Amino acid sequence: MPEKASISSSELGTLWLTYQEKTMILRMLEYFIAKADEEKAKEIMTNLHEELEMYVGKIVQIFEEEGAVIPVGYTAEDVNKDVPKLYDNGFDIMFVRLLKEISMGLHSLNMTMTFREDINMFFEDLTAITQKYFRICSQYLLEKGLLVRAPYVSMPKSVEFVKGNSYLGGVALNPFSQKRTLNTVEVSHVHKAIESNLTGLQLILGFGQCANDVEVKKYFNEGAELAKGIIKELSEVMIQTNLPIPQTPGGNPTRSTVAPFSDKLMMYCTSLFCSFSMGSNSLGTAFSLRNDLPAKNTIFMKDIFEYAHKGGKIMIKKGWMEEPPQMEERKQIIKK
Known part of the structure; x- marks a missing residue:
């Protein structure tokens, strides 16, 4: 051996x-x-x-x-x-x-x-x-005061169990349906998603203003709008429960339009963030018991996947996507 x-x-x-x-x-x-x-x-x-x-x-x-x-x-x-x-x-x-x-x-x-x-x-x-x-x-x-903590909550004084299916209320198709307040597990995922998208938004805004390729620049601007939409949707969820909306008090892009990174690197970085975002939304869906939250996360994941797929096509077109090691193609080997 x-x-x-x-x-x-x-x-x-x-x-x-x-x-x-x-x-x-x-x-x-x-x-x-x-x-x-x-x-x-x-x-x-x-x-x-x-x-x-x-x-x-x-x-x-x-x-x-x-x-x-x-x-x-x-x-x-x-x-x-x-x-x-x-x-x-x-x-x-x-x-x-x-x-x-x-x-x-x-x-x-x-x-x-x-x-x-x-x-x-x-x-x-x-x-x-x-x-x-x-x-x-x-x-x-x-x-430095640059990280916003999740909202504080009164400590529970007794153990409670869910009584009835109304706990799952909040059907996305009916905006007027009665929704219970968020539980602390749901707040943690919503808060984290807003925080991550805020940082991602600042990142991609900077990428958009300095990218050299016109198609890539347009792609980054689309990503910024996608992040804004997610932040807006989730902020509404926080407001409905009378919770403060996370805001990033720093990290602004400057006025510079000169790229410190290649378009290839910036596209890969964006792809990595998309993968992370889809994974985070999957966890948020799994641990949210209020029906409207998984529905929102599912839409976010679909939009992010389509955006990431579009980015992959751009990287392939520009010759920027390095191919991972492949398994042997046995049929081709046999033919040779």
Whole structure:
């Protein structure tokens, strides 16, 4: 038996996806570090860059040992650190925090699809790093007043059980139907969705004003309108329960129209955020008991999927979508 088993298809796939994501993050961090005007934010991002760079190196080492080609991913050609600031007022750490939120879910999922101990430990270590920086970024933003907490609620004094199907009330097809107030589980998902879409909106507004390709610029503007629509719908849900609407007190795009990132990188980043948004809406649907909320989330997921699919077509058309490693096409091999 060999000392170390060859990597499986799922391990190759998860490492390949991680390489794409991490090389994108490294390029974006390089720009944000160069433009950071707050020392603590710069230190957080610099430390994160150093740790992630080491794990990208580990992926390269595994691929080389296995005889696999190294993916292109995102390189120095995809970032220009010498252009003016595209975002201001704490956006860099807001963005990093959202990326860490995405990465936590990805690494946990990847761990369930790995078998070789060293690769399983690789994702275990990445998960720990991601959780650490999510906490650091959250505390930084709270200290700066740039992170809005979810609404507070009176503590329950007794245990209650659902009495009757009216608890599920709130049919989307009947806007006049009686809706109960949101429970705390539902509030947490609605609040998080608004918060994430606000950060995504700021990101894509900046992308839209600096993209070089006309078709790509139009695509980003469509994405901004989609995010606005989701924020508006979910804000109405909060208002109906007399809850404050989350608002991001920072992270504004500047007036710069010079792109710090390639259109290719910005399209991939948007695709990653779409995937995260669909996953978050799925969780919101699963844990919401009021009928109107899953109905809204289902519509959001359909719209986001169609938007992401359109983006994929643009990336293919422009030659920007790197193809994941393929399984052998046995029929073609036999014909040869």
